[in-house]
Each structure stands twice: as structure tokens, then as C-alpha cells.
Amino acid sequence: MLQPFDRILSGYDRLSEVAVSIEDCGKLYRKYESLGVQGYRVWSYQGASYLNYYLHCSVDRVPTLIYKNKYLIPLIFRSSKESEALFDAPYRMEGFFALLDWLVEHRPQKALIDYDKEKEKEILYWVVDSSYIAFRLYEIIEGAGFPLSHFRSADEFEGWNRIYSLINSDRIGRHSRSFDPSNPEQLSELQMILKIVKLKYPKTMLFV
Template sequence: MVRKIQTITHNKIISNFRVLSGLTISIEDCAYLTKQFQAYGVDDYYISDYQGNSYLTRYVDYFIDSIPCWTYKRKYFVPLIFRDTPDTQKMFQDDYRWKAFFVLLDWYLKYSPEKVIIQTTNNKFKVIDTAFLTFRLWEICDGAAFPIANLNNLSEFEKWNQASHLIDTGRSFKQTREFDDTKEADLTQLEAVISIIKMKYQAILLKQGYQL
């Protein structure tokens, strides 16, 4: 990102007959970021409505009116609607986070799509749970980056992960089994996590003037 993106309040979320609010961005900023993120698989942007349930409302059914969305790899909608939390603000403060977002999204779409695809009535595109992925990035970048950077081998990571439960091996935020280094899904998820953490520290070094 080159220019600063400001989040704005979106007051058109209806859930259980209540009007809720979240954060989004302007249409102009959505169009700008569409061009910036084409290399990651973003095709175009739309203003769309959708109905479903997701991490945005803690999995209570809701309807959202007129929200900016990206189309991703011609198959998915990525609605730009977020919870009003610090992890959302960091998405628009740290340039590396959106690249990391797409790394994480691609892993989930391949190995655990049910975690990130919202059940909706939209028959043309599958709708991505943007709020959940934003939360997962916060877990990785702000909760796990420092301790993982100080681990020396896979054995140390496995011991740390038994207490921290970073690797997603369960359902509904509950770990149903331990990390298994014989499973492709677990190893590739760890690979994605490490690549995201590298992005974070590379961004820090660049800000400090180091040439990478």
C-alpha cells in the first residue's frame, strides 16, 4: 500500500432483528487496493449484499447491505467488512499484512475451506470469512511471531504449540488433535505461518533502513 487507508463505520448489518455495525473502507479505497493486489489474485471489486453467518457476528445469522467486495481468482467474494478491533486497524497500517492474508487464505481454501467459506445464498461466488482470517493473522503476527522466532527446531515448536494451540487442527476454534508432522496439512500450515512471520520481520527491518 502506498496511500493511507482509513476504515469507516458500516451500519447496515442486520442480525437477530438488531442493527449492528462493523468497519469497512470507501469505494475509492477498495478500487485502489484492487489494483494494488492484482498480483495476489484480486480480479475486480463490486458493491454487494450477502446473507450468512461468520466470525463477524460470532456465527449468528446476519444480512449485510451494500458492502465493498473483491472478487478473488474469479471464484470468491472477499467482503471488506471487519470487526471493530485493533487487528482490523493493523490490516491497513502494516503493508505486509494483506500479502500475508492471501497466503493464509490460499492455505485454508486448499486444506480447510469450510473454515473460511461462509454459507450464503450467493450462487455465483463463494464468500470468504474476512473477519476470521483477520483474526487468525493477528494470532500469528501479534501473538506467535516473537516466540516462534526464538524456537530452534520442530521439536521445540511442537512443545510450544501444545500449550499455545496456534496450528489450526480443529473445529470452531477448538483444537481436536495435536500438531502432526506426518500430515501434509499441518506441515504446510506451519510453512505458511513461518512465511508470514518472515514477512513481519522483513517489514520491520525495512522500516529501520536495512537493505534486504
């Protein structure tokens, strides 16, 4: 159960946030230990994240999961449908970790709060932007899951993606391809997305 969370300090208007209780952290740890969760703890942190529209804020004493001995996942989210959906079914958290792993490898600045490559050796734990990952996961499963589960080729996906931009190449121009299957990172991202979609729609074809 997500509960109201009111320990966020910011110079801006308060938003509506919710968090997992510390009591439920133990259940999540036991449930997802096989996926890399190593424990839980209460943690305070500062930074700019999706939680507060990328404005700097301080979060005091929030329950977090310890993941792969390197990351802290704050169990605090915007009060929204994507946050509530995250705990609807076990496969959603499995998708959460798959998405996190991919982002950490390819776009750590999106997955980790105030990521700085130069500080890699100094940081005990990186704090995960869990609110962003919950949003992106919802976008993949609910916004794109059903059509992707019916595609049989990269060409079909490319035509659909040109309209909906689930994967964005950041290229500008009328004839630019929004998805380029010859781009290793984009191909890897599509493979990760299809595996997440397959968690909800088992008949999804991994066509790349």
C-alpha cells in the same frame, strides 16, 4: 481508513462494524492485483460468519474485492485491533491472501461463508469470511510471530505449541500431540504460518 458500517440486518443486538470505503477499493485493487485481486464491486450477502459471532445476518451493499475470479472478499470487519492492524503495512494483506489460499484448500468451511461442497458448481462467487481471516492473521503475526521467528526446529515449535495451541490437532488426551509433523496438513499449515511470520520478521527460519 475504516469507516462505520450500518447496513447489517439481524434479529440480534447490533455489533460495531467497520468497512473500507468504495473509493479505497480501487487503491487496494491496484496495490494487490499481482496477488490475484481482479477488481472490486458492491455486493449484498447473507450468512453466518465470525463478523456476527456465527449468527445469521444480511449485509447490504458492502464493498468487496474480487479474488481469483471465484471469491468475493467483503471489506467489512469487527471494530477491533485486528481489523485496524490489517491495513497498517502491505505485508499484512499479503499474509491475508496466503492464509485465505491455505484455508480454501484445506478448510473451506472456515474461510467461506455457508460453504457447501455440493453447491460448488452452482455458486458464481464464494463469499469469504474476511473478519475471521483478519482475526486469525492477527493471532499468527502478533500472538505468535515473535517466538516463531526465533525457533530453529519443529521440536521447538511443538513444545511451544503444546502450551499455546496455535495449531490444534483436535485430539484429546494427556499424551496427544498438539502438533504432529508427520501429518501432511499440519505440516503444510506450519509452513504457511512461517511464511507469514517471515513477512514481518525476515530472519525467520523456514525449518520445515
